[in-house]
Amino acid sequence: MTEEGLAQGLIDLLSPGQVMSGEAVERAYDCDAYTVHRAHPQAVVFPKNTAEVQKIVRWCIENGVPYTPRGAGTGLSGGSMPAHGGVIVALTRMREILQVDIENRTMLAQAGCANLALSKAVEDHCLHFAPDPSSQTVCTLGGNINENSGGPHTLKFGVTADHVLAVTLVDCEGEVRLVGGEVGGMPGLDLLGFVIGSEGTLGIVTEALVRLTPNPINIRTMLAAFANSDQATNTVSQIIASGIIPAAMEFMDATILQAVEAAFHTGLPTDAGALLLIECDGDNAESEITSAEEIARAQKAVQIRIAEDADDRAKLWTARKKSIGAIGRISVSMVTHDGVIPRSKLPEVLDFVYKTAEQYGLRVANIFHAGDGNLHPIFLFDDRNPEEVDAVVAAGEAVIRKCLAEGGSVTGEHGIGVEKIDLLAEMFSPEDLRLQDDLRRAFNGGNLCNPGKVLPSQKSCVEVRVRRRAAH
Numbered sequence: 001m002t003e004e005g006l007a008q009g010l011i012d013l014l015s016p017g018q019v020m021s022g023e024a025v026e027r028a029y030d031c032d033a034y035t036v037h038r039a040h041p042q043a044v045v046f047p048k049n050t051a052e053v054q055k056i057v058r059w060c061i062e063n064g065v066p067y068t069p070r071g072a073g074t075g076l077s078g079g080s081m082p083a084h085g086g087v088i089v090a091l092t093r094m095r096e097i098l099q100v101d102i103e104n105r106t107m108l109a110q111a112g113c114a115n116l117a118l119s120k121a122v123e124d125h126c127l128h129f130a131p132d133p134s135s136q137t138v139c140t141l142g143g144n145i146n147e148n149s150g151g152p153h154t155l156k157f158g159v160t161a162d163h164v165l166a167v168t169l170v171d172c173e174g175e176v177r178l179v180g181g182e183v184g185g186m187p188g189l190d191l192l193g194f195v196i197g198s199e200g201t202l203g204i205v206t207e208a209l210v211r212l213t214p215n216p217i218n219i220r221t222m223l224a225a226f227a228n229s230d231q232a233t234n235t236v237s238q239i240i241a242s243g244i245i246p247a248a249m250e251f252m253d254a255t256i257l258q259a260v261e262a263a264f265h266t267g268l269p270t271d272a273g274a275l276l277l278i279e280c281d282g283d284n285a286e287s288e289i290t291s292a293e294e295i296a297r298a299q300k301a302v303q304i305r306i307a308e309d310a311d312d313r314a315k316l317w318t319a320r321k322k323s324i325g326a327i328g329r330i331s332v333s334m335v336t337h338d339g340v341i342p343r344s345k346l347p348e349v350l351d352f353v354y355k356t357a358e359q360y361g362l363r364v365a366n367i368f369h370a371g372d373g374n375l376h377p378i379f380l381f382d383d384r385n386p387e388e389v390d391a392v393v394a395a396g397e398a399v400i401r402k403c404l405a406e407g408g409s410v411t412g413e414h415g416i417g418v419e420k421i422d423l424l425a426e427m428f429s430p431e432d433l434r435l436q437d438d439l440r441r442a443f444n445g446g447n448l449c450n451p452g453k454v455l456p457s458q459k460s461c462v463e464v465r466v467r468r469r470a471a472h
């Protein structure tokens with residue numbers, strides 16, 4: 001089908017204002033926040049409700065057109081990049097909060113709602129939606145569900161899967177299904193668990209019923225600066241070993257600190273080698289933060305600052321949450337890698353990250369949810385230079401292999417997408433992967449919904465070509 005024919009078919013189905021196509025659109029939607037792999041969609045369509053999503057999916061099936069669900073496109077592994085072209089189904093106009101049930105502490109919302117908008121809608125009731133990815137001002141509920149996203153506060157409160165009771169799914173045959181229910185732990189096979197984290201390969205989530213969490217009380221937030229990253233990561237291990245589970249424990253290295261300070265002037269100590277942002281809340285917040293401070297001092301923290309009030313705390317968090325944006329000032333392109341390791345291995349693996357960057361001639365910045373053992377090395381490069389692109393890919397793979405060798409996983413929270421398809425095959429046996437593929441086929445037998453993602457059997461030579469093209 002020609003691009004014009006495809007766009008016209010979708011306009012006939014919906015309205016002209018809901019369909020975009022053409023060169024500018026192809027370029028604007030050819031990747032997510034993982035910019036190494038790119039592929040053009042033929043059209044982008046913006047449904048307003050479940051019925052419209054169903055119409056689009058049925059039309060794609062009838063016409064044999066691949067389609068890719070997309071939220072805000074902040075994914076970091078290529079999940080909403082249209083690997084096989086076709087239609088991008090962008091959920092960002094589906095941002096209505098449909099129902100708030102204060103008594104049962106639940107909220108029903110459309111999948112395109114921004115994460116932070118959910119919490120803002122119930123702030124007067126002192127409630128919030130707990131998963132808080134650092135991209136929360138824009139990333140969507142549908143994206144969070146499909147990546148099973150975490151965030152700084154998931155150390156204590158759990159990841160997205162812990163906060164979703166049910167989803168409305170337009171499945172890959174164009175049927176509307178309710179998966180899950182109003183109470184947790186539905187009997188039968190856990191289909192909700194299967195859909196959460198499936199990276200848009202099992203259908204399109206149009207609405208979700210989520211749990212609301214009471215806002216924390218007695219929050220104490222501490223910034224601890226260290227001369228080097230080993231002292232910071234040892235502090236992380238010892239705080240957890242002491243029995244404290246902080247609400248959040250975030251690591252930032254010197255490159256991040258300098259970029260953030262240059263951009264936002266928040267008063268961070270730019271001469272520090274590493275910094276931890278530690279937050280405790282609840283009845284024991286005061287004693288926990290005191291213990292965390294003692295541990296940090298024993299690890300030779302060079303500066304400790306405890307937020308005096310809510311404004312001061314907000315300032316410290318602004319520094320953390322805007323840090324990746326600040327990197328944009330010091331590099332043309334960046335790739336944020338994502339692995340997870342046992343927390344005790346953080347010093348060793350972080351050291352490996354710095355050595356790997358040196359080996360490949362790359363600059364690297366590190367910022368991550370240290371309490372979860374997550375690792376997010378951000379390699380800085382210029383994606384117009386093919387050699388640098390290859391170096392970034394190779395360095396990232398070396399780091400993830402190290403995570404595997406240390407008993408970790410190929411992803412902590414950013415998913416597989418196209419980025420880590422090969423590495424997934426190093427983590428699971430062929431038999432395990434075949435079982436996963438059989439399950440995927442039970443939902444997505446026609447392979448039109450987000451093809452080319454997650455499982456190695458999905459891999460095609462298309463994506464390899466895409467990577468090369470991106471380097472021009």
Ligand SMILES: Cc1cc2nc3c(=O)[nH]c(=O)nc-3n(C[C@H](O)[C@H](O)[C@H](O)COP(=O)(O)OP(=O)(O)OC[C@H]3O[C@@H](n4cnc5c(N)ncnc54)[C@H](O)[C@@H]3O)c2cc1C
Pocket residue numbers: 032033068069070071072073074075076078079080091111112132133134135138139140141142143144145146147148149150151152199200201203204205206324325413414450
């Ligand atoms: C600056 C920055 C900070 C980040 N911080 C974090 C962090 O702290 N923690 C974390 O976990 N991640 C983080 N991320 C990654 C990213 O923001 C999350 O994965 C987020 O949940 C993606 O949401 P999105 O709406 O942008 O989804 P997209 O990127 O558009 O899509 C992500 C995946 O979900 C699928 N999808 C999206 N919507 C739907 C739907 N309605 N139905 C079916 N499939 C769908 C897509 O096909 C794709 O596979 C960060 C990213 C950036 C750029």
